[in-house]
Amino acid sequence: MGCGCGGNGNGGGCGGGLQPLPEALASAPVVQEVVPESRPETDEALKEEDEAPGELIASSEQEWPRIKVNGVRIAPEAIARELQYHPAGSRREAVFLASQALVIRELLQQRIAELGLRVRAQAGESEEEAATRALIEREVPLPSADEAACRQFFANNRERFASAPLLAVRHILLACPPEDAEERSRTRERAEALLGELTRDPTRFAELAAAHSDCPSGDQGGALGQLSKGQTVPEFERQLFRLPPGLAGRPLESRYGFHLVCVDQRIEGQPLPYEAVECSIRDELDQRVWQSAVKQYLKGLVGAADIQGIVIEAADSPLVQ
Missing domain, CATH: 3.10.50.40 (Chitinase A; domain 3)
Structure with missing residues (x-):
């Protein structure tokens, strides 16, 4: 068993840029409504459900939303697989979150295809992740907080900026x-x-x-x-x-x-001068603005799309023309 101090033999005790894109995307639009469908009745739909992983597909008494994104159907089995990544207080809420994530993913993939983006994946990311990263870098401006904003933030949060005890x-x-x-x-x-x-x-x-x-x-x-x-x-x-x-x-x-x-x-820790924390303040402010810009961008994609079976908050005027 590991030691609670986490020391490495050199002293010290128990231990063990911008926010990663998936987390920022996951918190963007908010599902307002999902239109459910009963168990598929066509032979093709029944075949699809029978072939899906049994432990992830709901029983015949449960319902799945019937969703299309610009004519592309989000399959019930895809929603079922996505559920594991969206723990929630109820099945209905989990279905909302899983459906929203798949709709956003489909919109991003459609936009990537529309622009013909081809990106080489970096270490540790898939081709889809690389393409999504490139899309956001292309279409969401990277913010930069000015000096006045950074100094104002420092003055309003002075207690946060001290050396650790x-x-x-x-x-x-x-x-x-x-x-x-x-x-x-x-x-x-x-x-x-x-x-x-x-x-x-x-x-x-x-x-x-x-x-x-x-x-x-x-x-x-x-x-x-x-x-x-x-x-x-x-x-x-x-x-x-x-x-x-x-x-x-x-x-x-x-x-x-x-x-x-x-x-x-x-x-006890000592107060730090502005010059010592300027970079961390700028990064934090940039991160906040970037997250807001990504959310607005995704709302724009939603507003420009034909989405059936689920209602997601959209921007008043789409960003993507």
Whole structure:
């Protein structure tokens, strides 16, 4: 089992540009309505349903939307396969999201074909992903925030721009698998018992770390060295950096188990000058504008298309002529 500190032997603790296109696209238009259809009644449709993966196709009592995008049919089995990528509170909502994603995908592919785009895929992307990336780069202007906007954002969010605090930390890790609820409960009880011993006599921390810790740092009295943000797993970090100096009053839980923590020193972060954060501010503002532009572009594709069986929000005037 991995150690909760995530150290690499060089000190440090528990750890383990623009937003990627698929995530930005996934959150663009909002489905307002899907028109369902009953189980297909034609011989051809029945054959299509029989040949689709059984574990992904709904039973005969359930309904699928009948959708066409500029005359191209979105097959029920395609919607069924897409469902796994759109967890939702109800089947109907999941069908909405899956149908929307397939409609947007079809619109993008039709636009790519219309423009005759041919793009060589980069490492780690498919040909479809490469073509979609090239389409967005061609048709959605890349924004650039000006100096005034960046300085205004800095002034309005001054508390965000400070160096991370540094903590000198010791811990005792009682490891247990995250999926074993019974073992987690027993390990929590062990952690609370050890915490009771440490509360009565904090000078025993190194002794108990050597005897009980499942982290290699136990051989050094549990010392993790100086930690800054980003060096630990997120769920541990969120708890750790809220602690004042001294022994934590409760075990901290992470995916690795339960940690008994003592903060020996805490050095608060210092405010950063504008020049140190200008690039990150510009990137954030550019990202926000770019996401909005992509959404508007997709709404334009929707507004210019003949879409049957599903109602998706469209722009007042299409961007694509």
